[in-house]
Amino acid sequence: MNDYIISVRELTKCFGDFTAVNRISFDVRRGEIFGFLGANGAGKTTAMRMLCGLSYPTSGSGTVAGWDVMREGEQIKRHIGYMSQRFSLYNDLTVWENIRLFAGIYGLSKTETERRATETLERLNFSSERNTLVGSLPLGWKQKLSFAVATIHRPEVVFLDEPTGGVDPITRRQFWEMIYEAADGGTTIFVTTHYMDEAEYCSRVSIMVDGEVRALDTPARLKEQFAAESMDEVFRILARGAKRGE
Amino acid sequence: MSAIKVENISKSFGKVKALDGISFEVERGELFGLIGPDGAGKTTLFRLLTTLLNPDEGRAEVDGFDIVKDYHAIRERVGYMPGRFSLYQDLTVEENLNFFAALFGVNVEDSYDLVAPIYRQIEPFKKRRAGKLSGGMKQKLALSCALIHRPSVLFLDEPTTGVDAVSRCEFWDMLSDLKQRGITILVSTPYMDEASRCDRVALCNEGRILCIDTPTDIVAGFDTPLYSVRADNMYQLLLSARGCRGVVECYPFGEIHHLIADREFDIEQFKAKLADVRGLCIEPAEPTIEDMFIKLMKQ
Numbered sequence: 001m002n003d004y005i006i007s008v009r010e011l012t013k014c015f016g017d018f019t020a021v022n023r024i025s026f027d028v029r030r031g032e033i034f035g036f037l038g039a040n041g042a043g044k045t046t047a048m049r050m051l052c053g054l055s056y057p058t059s060g061s062g063t064v065a066g067w068d069v070m071r072e073g074e075q076i077k078r079h080i081g082y083m084s085q086r087f088s089l090y091n092d093l094t095v096w097e098n099i100r101l102f103a104g105i106y107g108l109s110k111t112e113t114e115r116r117a118t119e120t121l122e123r124l125n126f127s128s129e130r131n132t133l134v135g136s137l138p139l140g141w142k143q144k145l146s147f148a149v150a151t152i153h154r155p156e157v158v159f160l161d162e163p164t165g166g167v168d169p170i171t172r173r174q175f176w177e178m179i180y181e182a183a184d185g186g187t188t189i190f191v192t193t194h195y196m197d198e199a200e201y202c203s204r205v206s207i208m209v210d211g212e213v214r215a216l217d218t219p220a221r222l223k224e225q226f227a228a229e230s231m232d233e234v235f236r237i238l239a240r241g242a243k244r245g246e
Numbered sequence: 247m248s249a250i251k252v253e254n255i256s257k258s259f260g261k262v263k264a265l266d267g268i269s270f271e272v273e274r275g276e277l278f279g280l281i282g283p284d285g286a287g288k289t290t291l292f293r294l295l296t297t298l299l300n301p302d303e304g305r306a307e308v309d310g311f312d313i314v315k316d317y318h319a320i321r322e323r324v325g326y327m328p329g330r331f332s333l334y335q336d337l338t339v340e341e342n343l344n345f346f347a348a349l350f351g352v353n354v355e356d357s358y359d360l361v362a363p364i365y366r367q368i369e370p371f372k373k374r375r376a377g378k379l380s381g382g383m384k385q386k387l388a389l390s391c392a393l394i395h396r397p398s399v400l401f402l403d404e405p406t407t408g409v410d411a412v413s414r415c416e417f418w419d420m421l422s423d424l425k426q427r428g429i430t431i432l433v434s435t436p437y438m439d440e441a442s443r444c445d446r447v448a449l450c451n452e453g454r455i456l457c458i459d460t461p462t463d464i465v466a467g468f469d470t471p472l473y474s475v476r477a478d479n480m481y482q483l484l485l486s487a488r489g490c491r492g493v494v495e496c497y498p499f500g501e502i503h504h505l506i507a508d509r510e511f512d513i514e515q516f517k518a519k520l521a522d523v524r525g526l527c528i529e530p531a532e533p534t535i536e537d538m539f540i541k542l543m544k545q
Contacts, residue, residue, distance in 0.1 A: 039410040040381050139284065165408065166436050168283035168451060169536050170543055173497045180481035180498070196411050197439070200500030219501055231500075232411055232439070239412040 005030050005157045005188045006051060008062030008069060013046050013055065020046040022211035023060065030156070033179060033189040035199045038208030039239040044192060047208065051190070052159055053077040065156050078107065081150040081158035085165040088146035091135030095126060098134055099149055106153035120148045140171035147178055157188040164195065176201055196232035207235060210244040247310050249274045249399050249430035250295065255304035257290050264290040266453035267304070272432060272446075277425045279444035280434040281535070286450040288434040289329060292403045295432070296326045309398050322350070325397035327388050329404040335377030339368055339387055342376050343394060350395035357394050360427065364420055365390040382413045389420065393429075400424065402433040406440065418443040438536040449539050456542040461535060468533035468541065470494070471511065474502040478525035490519050497540070504537060 006028035013021040021043045028034045038044035049055040051064055053076030060070070067075040089098050099120060103113035121127045124144055134142060143163070151158055160179075164172045176198070183189050183203075191202065199205050199219060206216040215222055215238055219231055228234045250272035257265040265287045272278040280288050293299040295308055297317035305312065311319045333342045343365070347354045358365075368386050371379065376387060385405060392400060402421075406414040418440065421431055433444070441447045441461045449456040449464070457464060475496070477483040484503055487496040492511025496503050505528070513528060520526050 039412055162408075166284035168543065169438065169540050171283070173540075176498045177481075177484065180484070184479075184481045194408065194410055195437070197500045201498060235411050236415065239410065242412075 003029060005032075006034075006062070006064050006190065008051070008064075009060060011047070011050060011060035011062055011069070012058050013043075013050060014058045019211055021050070021057075024208070024211075024213045026206055026213055026216055028157075028188060028190060029203075030188055031183055031186050032203045033183050033191065033201065035202035035205035036190060036192045036208075037196075037199055037205060037235060038192075039242055041244060042208040042239075042242070043211040044208050048159065048161065048192065051076075052080060052082055078153075079155055081153070081155040082161070083146050083150040083158065083163055084161035085163055085167075089134045089142060089149065092133060094131050094133055095121070095137070095145060096130045098145070099152065102149045103152050108153060116152055120152065124148060139167060140174060143167065143171065143175050144178060147175070147182075151182065151187065155187070157190060158182070160189065160191040162192055162194065164193065164198065196230065196235055199231040199235070205231065207238050209238050209242050214238050247274070248272060248307075249276070249309060250278075250432060251307040252291075252295075253305050255291075255294065255301045255306055257287075257294060257299065257302050263453050265294075265301075268450075268453070268455055269304075270448055270455060270458055272430060274430055275425065275428050277421060277431045277433070277443070277445045279441055279447040280432065280450055281436075281438060281441050281447050281539075282434075282450035283436055285452060287453040288450065289403055292326070292328070292401050292432075292434070296324055296401055297321060322395070323398050325392035325395070325400045327392045327400075327402045327405060329407065331384050331388060333376045333384070333388055333391060336375055338373050338375055339379070340372040342387060342391055346391040347394045352395050354394065357396050360396055361390045361393050363423060364393070381409060385409065385413075385417065393424070397429065399430045399432070402431065404434050404436065406435055406437065414440070438534070438539060441535045447535075449535075449542060451539075451543055456539070464535060464538050465533055468538050470541075471507045472531045472533050472537065473505040473507060473513075473528050474499070474531035475505050475528045476502045476525070477520075477523045477527070479523075483520075483523060483526070486520055486523055487516075490516050492516070499536075502531075504531060506537075506541075 004027040009025045010023040011021060012023050024047060036044060050057050050069060053073035056073060057069060062069045064076050065079045067079065099117040100113055121130060164175055179189050204218050205222060206213050222234050226234045226237050228237060248271040252268055252270050255265055255268045282288060294301055294313060295306060297313050297320050300314055308320050309323050313320060337345060343354060364386050368383050406417055425431060446458065446460050448458045475483060475487060484496055487493055487505060492507050494506040494508050496505045
């Protein structure tokens with residue numbers, strides 16, 4: 001088995017004559033919490049869309065969960081988990097209905113859906129909330145449920161797109177604990193965030209500037225390399241050099 | 247006279263109590279931060295103070311005027327930048343600015359000195375439609391429009407949410423400049439680390455204010471022993487540390503975990519108990535606004 005769950009080389013995406021992502025290359029190890037940072041307009045979203053199988057690169061090569069990023073977008077979509085703060089669950093469906101819907105989308109059989117849904121509810125201590133509308137759940141519960149739903153098909157890698165925006169500090173920490181737990185169990189976590197302190201939770205962090213990956217290392221080594229006190233400072237040193245207008 | 251005076255204000259929407267008996271005052275020329283997560287009631291408070299909503303209970307004054315009775319006077323003297331981009335997307339940058347100037351019956355030229363430091367950054371794109379601007383540029387245009395009638399009080403609802411760390415820092419620099427010019431600013435943010443840019447802050451959660459003070463004094467009020475701990479396996483450390491004597495709480499805090507201890511806690515005993523944890527390291531830590539927020543939320 002390959003040690004890398006994500007491995008890309010010279011990945012490039014152009015829109016007309018604008019190069020949004022310019023020849024990025026990196027590897028993500030299995031079980032790693034990989035932070036993907038960048039200023040607004042650095043090409044982060046475009047890169048993430050390519051890695052999730054939502055858009056094909058203009059050039060380059062690579063694999064995500066063993067599937068080819070140049071040709072097998074549909075397979076990638078099936079085999080990864082994805083969660084964002086903005087869109088995750090349907091508020092007007094119940095807890096159970098949301099789980100069933102996503103299990104169906106990921107192609108789980110009826111019996112398998114039933115089994116994993118029950119198991120998920122038990123693990124989250126949610127069994128009594130089975131028929132509650134998701135819209136009426138507290139934000140922290142919704143977040144746990146979103147993560148459970150995004151991983152219902154047991155993907156090897158989960159993409160989290162700014163998962164903790166606007167959440168209180170306690171809920172945010174509970175969420176990170178859940179991420180630690182998943183990573184401890186061998187799931188790879190690929191996460192974008194604007195909270196620089198969250199970058200410090202990651203095993204390794206990459207920082208994009210002007211469509212390129214400008215830095216990639218453990219938070220400790222990045223701080224050392226840039227003689228910075230915090231990841232916030234590292235980020236600012238790198239992003240201040242950005243040439244691309246927002 | 248304070249610039250903003252809020253007395254025991256409550257506001258409900260159906261069963262949801264958005265604001266639950268809030269009181270505070272903002273001095274003239276102060277840069278005051280409302281810090282809290284979604285659902286804290288920040289937006290509702292802004293809508294009340296800008297006279298777009300009436301309270302169920304309590305009263306408030308802005309610039310000495312009552313928010314219910316004198317709404318007309320208040321609207322003339324406040325600037326408001328809502329959380330969602332609310333300019334006209336199909337007007338150009340320049341047209342938006344002129345429109346807001348006309349609405350308030352002022353000339354762009356008369357206020358130009360005030361908006362110039364901000365507007366100059368987007369002036370090269372003045373013929374571009376607002377809808378085609380990047381996030382950071384929209385933010386600068388919205389701030390310019392909110393300032394065009396020289397308001398005495400500026401209300402900014404989460405201006406830095408979703409904005410990257412560099413642009414956030416630049417935005418706070420702009421606010422400091424405006425404060426120098428004597429404008430009172432009430433600004434909300436979910437980012438705890440931005441508290442230090444304010445003169446005073448109110449930490450709020452679920453419709454209530456947890457505490458109000460200067461950022462330095464809030465942190466100084468954290469009176470329990472706090473340690474930072476780390477190990478090779480941070481997740482296992484979290485679970486192990488929680489089982490130790492004298493550990494009130496242990497939670498992730500970036501690269502490290504923060505550990506709150508009580509009087510029973512003994513650092514040597516702790517190390518001995520976790521002797522088999524590889525790479526264990528524990529040392530006293532300085533509390534932050536976020537530690538205080540967590541502490542207050544749990545009380």
